[in-house]
Amino acid sequence: MKSASVRYRIVPSKLAAHRLEVRCTVDNPDEAGQRFALPAWIPGSYLIRDFARHIVSIRAECAGKHVPLVKIDKHTWQAPPLASGAALSVVSEVYAADLSVRGAHVDPTHAFFNGTSVFLRVVGREGSACLVDLRRPVGKEYENWRVATTLPPADGESGAARQNGFGLYRAADYEELIDHPVEMGTFTLAGFPTCGVVHEVAITGRHDCDVERLTADLRRLCEWQIRFFGEPAPMSRYLFLVTAVGDAYGGLEHRASSALICARDDLPYLGMRGLPERYRGFLGLCSHEYFHTWNVKRIRPQAFASYNLDVENYTSLLWAFEGFTSYYDELALLRCGLITAKEWLSGLARTIDRVHREPGRQRQTLAEASFDAWTKFYRPDENTPNTSVSYYAKGALVALALDLTLRAGTAGRVSLDDVMRALWLRHGAPEDMRGVGDDDIRLIAEELSGLDLEAFFADAVHGTSDIDLARLLRPFGIRLKRSPSSRAPSLGIRTASEGNELRLTTVYDGGAAQSAGLSANDLLVAVNGLRVTPASLERLLGRHRAGDEFTVHVFRRDELMDFTVRLAAPPRDCHRLMIATKSNPLRRGWLYGTDCPSPD
Numbered sequence: 001m002k003s004a005s006v007r008y009r010i011v012p013s014k015l016a017a018h019r020l021e022v023r024c025t026v027d028n029p030d031e032a033g034q035r036f037a038l039p040a041w042i043p044g045s046y047l048i049r050d051f052a053r054h055i056v057s058i059r060a061e062c063a064g065k066h067v068p069l070v071k072i073d074k075h076t077w078q079a080p081p082l083a084s085g086a087a088l089s090v091v092s093e094v095y096a097a098d099l100s101v102r103g104a105h106v107d108p109t110h111a112f113f114n115g116t117s118v119f120l121r122v123v124g125r126e127g128s129a130c131l132v133d134l135r136r137p138v139g140k141e142y143e144n145w146r147v148a149t150t151l152p153p154a155d156g157e158s159g160a161a162r163q164n165g166f167g168l169y170r171a172a173d174y175e176e177l178i179d180h181p182v183e184m185g186t187f188t189l190a191g192f193p194t195c196g197v198v199h200e201v202a203i204t205g206r207h208d209c210d211v212e213r214l215t216a217d218l219r220r221l222c223e224w225q226i227r228f229f230g231e232p233a234p235m236s237r238y239l240f241l242v243t244a245v246g247d248a249y250g251g252l253e254h255r256a257s258s259a260l261i262c263a264r265d266d267l268p269y270l271g272m273r274g275l276p277e278r279y280r281g282f283l284g285l286c287s288h289e290y291f292h293t294w295n296v297k298r299i300r301p302q303a304f305a306s307y308n309l310d311v312e313n314y315t316s317l318l319w320a321f322e323g324f325t326s327y328y329d330e331l332a333l334l335r336c337g338l339i340t341a342k343e344w345l346s347g348l349a350r351t352i353d354r355v356h357r358e359p360g361r362q363r364q365t366l367a368e369a370s371f372d373a374w375t376k377f378y379r380p381d382e383n384t385p386n387t388s389v390s391y392y393a394k395g396a397l398v399a400l401a402l403d404l405t406l407r408a409g410t411a412g413r414v415s416l417d418d419v420m421r422a423l424w425l426r427h428g429a430p431e432d433m434r435g436v437g438d439d440d441i442r443l444i445a446e447e448l449s450g451l452d453l454e455a456f457f458a459d460a461v462h463g464t465s466d467i468d469l470a471r472l473l474r475p476f477g478i479r480l481k482r483s484p485s486s487r488a489p490s491l492g493i494r495t496a497s498e499g500n501e502l503r504l505t506t507v508y509d510g511g512a513a514q515s516a517g518l519s520a521n522d523l524l525v526a527v528n529g530l531r532v533t534p535a536s537l538e539r540l541l542g543r544h545r546a547g548d549e550f551t552v553h554v555f556r557r558d559e560l561m562d563f564t565v566r567l568a569a570p571p572r573d574c575h576r577l578m579i580a581t582k583s584n585p586l587r588r589g590w591l592y593g594t595d596c597p598s599p600d
């Protein structure tokens with residue numbers, strides 16, 4: 001392995017200036033002139049990010065001599081033809097100041113990077129195995145730094161040869177190289193074995209996490225998910241890379257790890273009782289990214305069977321990969337006993353609220369939302385709620401609807417669980433090279449259940465009408481109740497506080513404000529001649545009734561304008577799910593899984 005023809009060396013170089021130095025050496029470079037390119041996006045986050053814009057400097061050398069590089073597009077450099085046999089090295093300095101799960105971040109407290117931000121792709125050699133030398137930054141203050149990553153150690157490189165994890169690692173190809181994020185620093189590290197898989201949690205940033213509680217809860221969750229898809233697990237080890245900060249929330253899935261960022265207050269603390277909402281949210285995030293280990297990292301849509309990292313990769317199936325994962329991330333918490341049925345149902349009701357509050361669900365189908373993720377979901381603006389539907393939230397409702405349809409239509413014999421396992425066996429486990437096609441999920445569900453699901457998918461995925469969840473939930477003894485979230489009449493706006501004032505962030509299509517001429521970005525300063533603050537608006541509205549007229553004063557640009565709004569009835573957009581009957585075998589199978597009967 002030490003003779004790998006592509007080798008990388010990476011070291012945090014100027015930490016205060018957020019710099020990494022990355023060397024890429026290739027033996028026998030392309031005789032026509034070797035090209036090197038950095039990805040334009042990172043798998044799992046569907047936005048063109050152009051990581052190469054963070055390259056501060058780049059140079060090449062061969063046998064100790066400078067080699068000129070020509071930049072041929074926004075992220076590709078080309079070397080001239082060289083005498084055969086000589087190794088070519090490219091050294092780049094990368095600016096790393098993006099403290100998100102998608103990029104790279106270096107400062108004197110730690111270094112975190114995704115391969116997509118730092119490792120140049122040797123064009124034409126993407127299938128070659130490579131070696132990576134992870135170097136400790138120079139300086140006494142970094143002596144106690146260590147490494148957390150699931151990159152496999154290079155052969156013969158273990159134990160004493162490695163110091164705190166610094167040293168040589170290997171990847172079978174470029175895609176693997178960029179699928180193992182790396183953390184360097186003085187993080188907290190804890191481990192737990194589950195189903196023969198070594199799991200670890202590394203927490204970076206100041207925190208007071210009760211690590212024992214966290215690992216105990218994660219263990220239940222991971223065990224349930226591994227058993228759900230069936231042992232053995234597809235990975236031999238797994239790492240949760242957690243960055244704790246003041247306030248943030250996000251995660252990105254990888255084949256044997258996930259990068260997570262959260263508020264430190266989301267983590268459990270010593271003496272904490274029960275499952276506070278914040279911690280439940282964090283466990284949901286871990287559950288989500290972990291479920292992706294199967295659903296999207298291995299069971300993949302056709303468009304991701306082999307990534308093209310230069311351009312957008314379009315798929316109409318994100319509703320299945322993100323939406324179904326969102327459905328199961330919460331269901332896993334219930335099935336493994338971390339939350340109760342009542343808590344799970346209230347979470348589900350909030351998802352229904354989210355979908356039903358946005359008029360965009362009547363404009364964009366789930367297939368369209370998936371396809372346009374690159375330019376719409378990942379680039380939201382003030383009009384997004386009017387024109388788009390979330391493939392996460394509505395995708396989760398489609399998973400729910402499909403699960404209920406399958407269970408009710410087969411007297412509990414077949415469920416979405418069976419569809420997921422069939423997807424895993426046919427498209428995930430055998431490293432299917434074709435990927436999941438647009439109709440495969442319907443075809444598998446029809447084959448397993450014997451039901452005709454053509455109309456279901458036409459409506460749910462390719463249509464914009466609301467799914468009749470109340471009807472689907474009835475056989476499970478669950479009532480869906482809809483009511484207004486407030487008694488106050490509605491303006492039909494979404495706002496954000498700006499100091500003591502209110503900015504209209506969205507003006508809903510068909511709402512009272514839009515009919516009156518108000519616009520997103522208007523600054524709401526007064527109502528009926530009186531100054532309004534974020535706290536007083538709701539109170540003012542509460543003293544009126546639908547049909548009343550309301551004079552609204554706003555600044556648009558720097559011009560003061562008045563509008564007369566006729567207030568509308570409050571929308572019935574608040575949902576509650578209630579267990580209506582005492583015992584119901586269909587519901588029991590759904591909530592607790594068919595193979596583990598539990599008190600209903």
Ligand SMILES: [Zn+2]
Nearest residue numbers: 288292322325
């Ligand atoms: Zn996801």
